[in-house]
Amino acid sequence: MFTMKGEWAKDAPPQLMILSGAGLSAESGIRTFRDAGGLWEGHDIDTVCNFDNWRENLTLVHGFYQARREAAAKAEPNPAHQAVARWQTRWPTHLLTQNVDDLLERAGCADVCHLHGRLQDMRCFACDHDWEHGLGPWTVGEDACPNCGNTDAVKPGVVFFGEMAPEYRTLQRAMDSLRPRDVLLVIGTSGQVLPVARMGLEAPGPTILNNLEPADAIPDRCFDHCVYRPAGEAVTKVEALLERYLD
Numbered sequence: 001m002f003t004m005k006g007e008w009a010k011d012a013p014p015q016l017m018i019l020s021g022a023g024l025s026a027e028s029g030i031r032t033f034r035d036a037g038g039l040w041e042g043h044d045i046d047t048v049c050n051f052d053n054w055r056e057n058l059t060l061v062h063g064f065y066q067a068r069r070e071a072a073a074k075a076e077p078n079p080a081h082q083a084v085a086r087w088q089t090r091w092p093t094h095l096l097t098q099n100v101d102d103l104l105e106r107a108g109c110a111d112v113c114h115l116h117g118r119l120q121d122m123r124c125f126a127c128d129h130d131w132e133h134g135l136g137p138w139t140v141g142e143d144a145c146p147n148c149g150n151t152d153a154v155k156p157g158v159v160f161f162g163e164m165a166p167e168y169r170t171l172q173r174a175m176d177s178l179r180p181r182d183v184l185l186v187i188g189t190s191g192q193v194l195p196v197a198r199m200g201l202e203a204p205g206p207t208i209l210n211n212l213e214p215a216d217a218i219p220d221r222c223f224d225h226c227v228y229r230p231a232g233e234a235v236t237k238v239e240a241l242l243e244r245y246l247d
């Protein structure tokens with residue numbers, strides 16, 4: 001199992017950086033955000049995922065994330081998650097995801113960097129305690145911080161809009177350490193939040209994008225290879241490209 005922390009050794013063998021988004025988990029039945037029928041169609045981002053007002057909307061916030069925890073608990077890793085776990089054993093890999101589900105871990109991946117946090121985590125803003133709550137229920141007004149007992153300052157451990165995202169430094173470090181022989185693979189993201197198009201243009205080595213369809217924010221010219229197929233079906237083609245560049 002190759003997993004990378006920190007800087008990559010300069011003379012190391014060719015390495016792989018994988019950034020994934022909601023599209024990676026779509027075939028596991030987890031809704032994406034901006035596709036037709038996506039999560040942001042049925043919910044007001046400013047009510048359920050806004051760092052400036054989440055405490056005024058505690059019931060709606062926890063209700064929204066409870067539904068996402070339940071969906072994640074029912075989901076199973078799909079062939080794309082399993083392929084990522086295989087690739088991590090074949091090549092030194094930086095594995096970063098915008099996803100908050102645990103399907104990569106359940107597919108056998110290690111050292112997954114969750115850029116936007118994890119559904120199973122909780123954070124108490126009364127005492128700054130972070131803990132793994134798991135995917136079970138959370139009842140506002142009843143469930144409390146295990147450290148201080150507070151019941152109205154607990155927030156899901158997912159990065160909200162307007163909130164700092166500490167793991168973005170890991171993303172920048174991984175990008176900075178890419179060399180001409182290293183591959184950047186992006187799977188299942190519209191590029192609306194992270195500068196995915198810029199990443200494709202700035203990566204010094206081969207770049208591969210796998211999405212269901214072209215994304216407005218990611219022009220084809222930004223990546224050497226654009227594979228517009230469901231991630232599970234794109235595995236064979238993506239794997240062949242990885243072997244061409246990394247073996």
Ligand code: APR
Nearest residue numbers: 021022023026032033034098188189190211212213230231
């Ligand atoms: N296989 C591959 N790609 C897919 C599939 C699939 N089966 N289904 C959808 N996609 C692609 C779509 O083409 C789209 O480009 O996944 C992308 C999903 O885009 P979004 O719904 O915007 O999800 P994402 O890019 O991960 O959102 C980024 O926005 O709301 C925030 O914090 C949230 O992490 C999330 C961030």
